[in-house]
Amino acid sequence: MGHKRLIGLLGAVAFLVAAGAPSAASASTKTLLDALRKATLGRPLASILSIHTTGRVELVGLKGTIQEWDDLRGQRFTSSQEAGALSGSSGWDDKAAWNQDYAGLVSVDGGSAGRLQAIDQAYLDNLSYLRPDAGGATVIYAGQRADGGKTYDVLAVTPPQGSELDLWIDPRTHLIGRETGSIGIVSQTTILSEYRRINGITYPFSIASQASTGNSETVKLSSLEVNAEIATRMRMPQSTVHDFAIAGVKATVPLQIINNHIYLNVMLDGRGPYTFILDSGGDYIVTPEVAATLQAKSSGGLRLSGVGNATEGAAFTRIDSIAIGNAVVHNQYMLVLPIATGFGVAEGLRIDGMVGYQFIARFLTTIDYAGFKLTLAMPGSPPNPEAAKIPFFFDGTIPRIPITIGSVATTAEVDTGSRGALTLSSPFVQAYPAIAALAKTPPAVEGFGVGGASYARLGRVPSFQIGPYVISNSVAAFGIQAQGAMADPFNPVNVGGTILRRFDVTFDYRNQLMYLAKNADFGGPFSYDRSGLFLIDANGAYTVLSVLPGAPGAAAGLEKGDVILNVNATPVANGSLAGLRQLLSGPVGTVVHLHVRTAGGAQRDLTLTLADYV
Numbered sequence: 001m002g003h004k005r006l007i008g009l010l011g012a013v014a015f016l017v018a019a020g021a022p023s024a025a026s027a028s029t030k031t032l033l034d035a036l037r038k039a040t041l042g043r044p045l046a047s048i049l050s051i052h053t054t055g056r057v058e059l060v061g062l063k064g065t066i067q068e069w070d071d072l073r074g075q076r077f078t079s080s081q082e083a084g085a086l087s088g089s090s091g092w093d094d095k096a097a098w099n100q101d102y103a104g105l106v107s108v109d110g111g112s113a114g115r116l117q118a119i120d121q122a123y124l125d126n127l128s129y130l131r132p133d134a135g136g137a138t139v140i141y142a143g144q145r146a147d148g149g150k151t152y153d154v155l156a157v158t159p160p161q162g163s164e165l166d167l168w169i170d171p172r173t174h175l176i177g178r179e180t181g182s183i184g185i186v187s188q189t190t191i192l193s194e195y196r197r198i199n200g201i202t203y204p205f206s207i208a209s210q211a212s213t214g215n216s217e218t219v220k221l222s223s224l225e226v227n228a229e230i231a232t233r234m235r236m237p238q239s240t241v242h243d244f245a246i247a248g249v250k251a252t253v254p255l256q257i258i259n260n261h262i263y264l265n266v267m268l269d270g271r272g273p274y275t276f277i278l279d280s281g282g283d284y285i286v287t288p289e290v291a292a293t294l295q296a297k298s299s300g301g302l303r304l305s306g307v308g309n310a311t312e313g314a315a316f317t318r319i320d321s322i323a324i325g326n327a328v329v330h331n332q333y334m335l336v337l338p339i340a341t342g343f344g345v346a347e348g349l350r351i352d353g354m355v356g357y358q359f360i361a362r363f364l365t366t367i368d369y370a371g372f373k374l375t376l377a378m379p380g381s382p383p384n385p386e387a388a389k390i391p392f393f394f395d396g397t398i399p400r401i402p403i404t405i406g407s408v409a410t411t412a413e414v415d416t417g418s419r420g421a422l423t424l425s426s427p428f429v430q431a432y433p434a435i436a437a438l439a440k441t442p443p444a445v446e447g448f449g450v451g452g453a454s455y456a457r458l459g460r461v462p463s464f465q466i467g468p469y470v471i472s473n474s475v476a477a478f479g480i481q482a483q484g485a486m487a488d489p490f491n492p493v494n495v496g497g498t499i500l501r502r503f504d505v506t507f508d509y510r511n512q513l514m515y516l517a518k519n520a521d522f523g524g525p526f527s528y529d530r531s532g533l534f535l536i537d538a539n540g541a542y543t544v545l546s547v548l549p550g551a552p553g554a555a556a557g558l559e560k561g562d563v564i565l566n567v568n569a570t571p572v573a574n575g576s577l578a579g580l581r582q583l584l585s586g587p588v589g590t591v592v593h594l595h596v597r598t599a600g601g602a603q604r605d606l607t608l609t610l611a612d613y614v
Contacts, residue, residue, distance in 0.1 A: 036176070049071075051070040051072065054066070059086050060302035064084065072126045075126055085318075093234060103332070109396060114395070120163055120181075123160075150170070152169055194206035207219040213304075246327045252374070256372070257372060261417070262416055263275055266353065267322075271294065278356070280399060281414075288337075298315040301315055329359060334353070339351055339354060347578065363378065363379065367500070367506075369503065386517055392414065399514060401414055413495065416496075419447070420494070422475075423496065424486075424493055441614065454479075458476070475614055498528075502519060530588065531584040540573070545560065556607060556608040558606060562599065591608070593605065
């Protein structure tokens with residue numbers, strides 16, 4: 001009943017069926033379902049083979065047109081919209097959820113959240129809840145709830161292989177007034193109104209959705225057609241991307257690897273170079289300052305979540321060309337986001353933006369960590385024949401591979417945008433007590449990015465396997481977050497730069513393959529911060545954001561809010577935060593002399609001796 005809601009933000013709502021012996025609750029359920037069928041249908045459901053709707057959409061501040069085709073015989077749908085940066089289409093063919101972006105790039109979403117969203121939408125939009133068996137779903141009468149001065153009868157419903165949702169039925173009209181539900185860490189409320197009787201169906205012509213991230217979508221329908229020919233609309237399209245090129249056989253450019261993040265030079269509209277971070281699952285991002293320099297107009301307004309508990313505001317802009325070396329992609333939308341307040345503050349570097357999934361998906365992309373270079377080749381180019389081939393699936397836009405931690409088989413994000421080794425989500429840690437027992441430290445700040453700081457305990461994993469490779473004694477972060485990416489139950493593990501830099505890594509996104517070849521760093525020890533401090537660059541002041549209890553920093557007397565002024569009698573202005581971090585990751589027993597200013601303004605000298613605490 002109404003289009004893919006909040007594309008990429010959470011669309012999802014479904015319905016009903018009770019089984020078993022009659023009871024007070026099931027009798028109430030039957031009464032509600034019978035009344036809902038009668039109020040919705042003015043013709044036999046079996047006579048409705050397809051539904052085609054058209055209308056206007058406003059999605060996170062972008063306005064455009066939208067239409068949807070629903071196949072009631074095959075539990076399939078296709079939704080399409082023209083709305084600037086969020087133009088594109090999506091669908092469910094009863095087997096796979098797929099998405100096509102504004103440029104024509106198609107991906108299959110194999111993640112649990114994407115699959116649940118598609119199943120729920122297909123169930124809802126194909127009117128399966130009106131079938132005599134309610135399409136095989138489960139329903140429980142959840143009593144009455146009030147909101148906005150109105151009282152509703154609520155059904156808690158779970159479609160086959162879908163997610164549990166609440167259906168709020170208006171007792172006056174017996175129609176659905178709102179839907180609420182959650183997929184992963186995101187919840188959503190959808191308000192249905194302006195019902196009209198068209199072609200024997202009473203259908204909502206106004207559909208307004210609000211997600212817990214703060215993003216919203218409103219659809220105003222203008223037409224509804226029953227039994228249109230939709231067979232050609234049900235097929236997953238092929239990618240039709242012709243907006244990229246390489247001048248020559250391939251493009252090879254130098255990289256900086258700092259704190260296990262990848263930095264490279266990027267030209268935008270022929271201007272630059274700008275310093276961008278490479279994130280294998282990330283979006284195109286440009287800072288507001290660079291967008292202003294390019295005189296790139298912004299539109300829309302959305303909220304983005306990341307590793308921290310908070311969300312960040314962003315807009316969209318269009319860039320004529322994005323070039324890395326002699327490889328270029330034309331006419332791309334980028335998010336305008338103050339990424340410098342996340343990555344930049346945490347890394348102490350000027351960061352102008354990010355390139356990720358969209359750019360990598362157009363090329364055969366090889367990261368030579370040990371050689372500090374990136375190579376881009378056209379699709380179909382042969383990868384390293386000595387590399388291990390590892391299939392992956394896309395979870396949204398993030399490549400996810402199978403791994404084994406000890407005896408536990410799971411999947412992991414491949415995240416070049418993470419500086420860590422293994423980061424285990426809080427639901428995964430809670431699900432496996434034996435793995436949780438490997439955490440050795442108290443909680444502290446473990447990372448910093450979009451949404452602010454993330455918190456975890458630290459420990460070591462005796463062994464884990466990625467493809468044919470077994471990696472021993474890896475440092476790991478054991479999540480404790482209640483919000484953010486590492487609280488997502490569908491995101492068990494993240495594999496970051498500390499692991500990836502032991503390989504030559506090649507991404508073939510077109511064929512959903514990753515190639516790994518060991519480099520000279522493969523067997524080396526895991527370096528990590530041996531001070532127990534998490535430092536940020538607060539406008540040139542190297543500030544202690546977190547002090548791990550019991551670690552060397554705490555033993556030296558450092559406290560949150562302290563600003564480091566001198567290191568070994570040298571002003572920090574003469575160095576860099578990256579250099580200080582490297583010093584604090586030095587050998588056990590290294591003595592570091594610090595001169596600091598406290599949050600209260602007093603200055604003092606401290607001596608810090610590096611030690612292993614993980």
